[in-house]
């Protein structure tokens with residue numbers, strides 16, 4: 001089965017964490033790793049390094065290290081794509097139009113504060129899981 005990295009972002013931790021976890025399990029994902037972490041600035045910068053040149057990068061880093069995140073490894077057939085589908089589009093405004101059941105449609109405030117992260121490819125998933133959890137590839 002495939003693994004992906006899911007993150008419950010700081011904006012969703014206080015009010016929506018439990019319902020997001022319920023939704024994840026209800027949709028048939030197995031949570032194989034889970035930890036709460038406050039990212040340092042350096043870690044947040046490294047985590048989103050692909051977006052270093054974007055105009056929103058410093059806001060994104062500020063946001064991601066402002067409080068605890070929940071880091072999860074999700075295992076399921078086609079986990080990468082299925083988790084992205086459950087999250088919905090990056091911008092919750094668009095999510096409300098195209099996938100009102102999605103997590104971002106339900107919980108996100110705006111395109112920056114959008115409640116959840118998910119790896120965008122299997123290769124990305126492997127890299128980010130190793131970055132957050134260390135080497136668990138043999139499990």
Ligand code: ATP
Nearest residue numbers: 051056060089090111112113114116117118119120
């Ligand atoms: P993620 O990588 O967090 O799962 P994503 O793949 O849907 O989200 P990306 O394009 O990778 O979207 O952007 C990474 C994150 O940067 C977004 O989830 C959001 O928090 C922030 N972001 C993206 N676009 C914007 C924007 N135009 N303005 C502000 N923040 C943005």
Ligand code: MG
Nearest residue numbers: 117118119120
């Ligand atoms: Mg992304």
